Amino acid sequence: MEQIQVGGGSSRNGAARLDTLPEDCISMVVSHTSPRDACVVASVSKTVKSAAESDLVWDKFLPPELSSLVPPRSLDFSSKKEIYMSLANDSVLIDDGKKSFWLEKGSGKKCYMLSAMDLKITWSDCPAYWKWKKDPESKFEKVAKLRHVCWFEIRGKISCGMLSKGTHYSVYAVLKIGGSGSRGLDDTPMEALVGFAGEEAASKTFVLLEPKGTYPRGGYSSGSFREVSTGVEEPKERGDGWSEVKLGNFYNGDGGCDDDGNEIEFSIMGTEQEDWKSGLIFQGIEIRPMNEGD
Incomplete structure (x- = not known):
């Protein structure tokens, strides 16, 4: 928490003045900060702690559509803070098990992972090219x-309205x-696109799906090694037993995008080279708030 000020002055003086207010007023003030701030300010005193942990505060940090988004058992806790912490510490399956949902702990921003089952994977219905299987380290069924x-293509999308503005x-x-x-996964870069549906991609990059030079090519090589x-x-x-490769960034604006039914689209394409690719296990696409340095 950077500062909590009531009536001016330093953050320390502001905290002291906050302690003199009625508890419901303290709760109202804290509800306009962030989950991280609410946890920090709770250390000021017993009065502030009680106010900072009240349902009035933590209900503000939970998405208003939560009851229609997650299964009822995910909300079966005695307080709003417990619900919040449960969703911040672990994801829950939604959309018939095709997506997982959680909250970024410090901010309350919404995060998702779309399972491979929720994506369009070219040739995924052909057992000779792709196989659907269980994996004990996956949060999804398959x-x-x-x-x-040789034609690698994965596409997906998510509604802007599902994300934090x-x-x-x-x-x-x-x-x-x-x-x-x-x-063919550590020596052939693939094109990754991220952007709003119907518009030019906001982000375009090239990715490897396996760290460069992970295995010697030997007799199983797809051809001469390409300098990446x-x-x-x-x-x-x-x-968690998995690796991740960044496909790109985008900004979900403050208003309007969900009213228009807009969507974010993303894709990984490896179609220009005729090299054969194999050995990848794909769990899904994760969408989460950017961290500093991303």
Whole structure:
């Protein structure tokens, strides 16, 4: 919390003055800050702590459409703060298990992961090219395992109205490699696009779906190794058994986009080279608020 001031003065003096107000007034003041601020200011005194942890405060930090968004069991807690912390500490499945939803802990911004089942994957209905399988490390029922394709294309979209307004978001592909038999993923950059539907992409970059030079090409090579230029995004380990590669950023404005039914679209395309690709296990696309440095 940077400052909480009531009637001017320093943050310390402001906190002291805040402590002299009626509890419902304190709650009203704190509800106009952020979840992070509410947790910090609760240390001022018992009175402020009680006010800062009240349902009046934490109801403001929860999305107004929450009851229609998540399963009722996700809201079965004794206080609004407990509901918030539950959604900030772990995701819940929504949309018949095709998406997961959670809140960014410090800000309350909405975050999602779209499962592979919720995306358009070219040739995914052909067992010779893609296989749908269970994975104990996935939050979804099934993941998509790439067998062999030369035309690689994954597309997805999400309504702007599902996201937090006035927020800069980043989009990530969440994936891993199924053993050492991968092919064409660490030496052939693919094009990644992120932007509003019907408009020129707000973000365009090139990505590898496996860190460069992970495995020696040997006799299983798709051809001569291509020197990958600097600036190409590579996967990074997440600590949950998966890796992620950044596809791009976008800004969800303060108003109007959801009224128009606008959507954010994103894609990964590897279609210009006729190299065969295999070995990828794809969990989904994650959309979360940008961090500093993104």
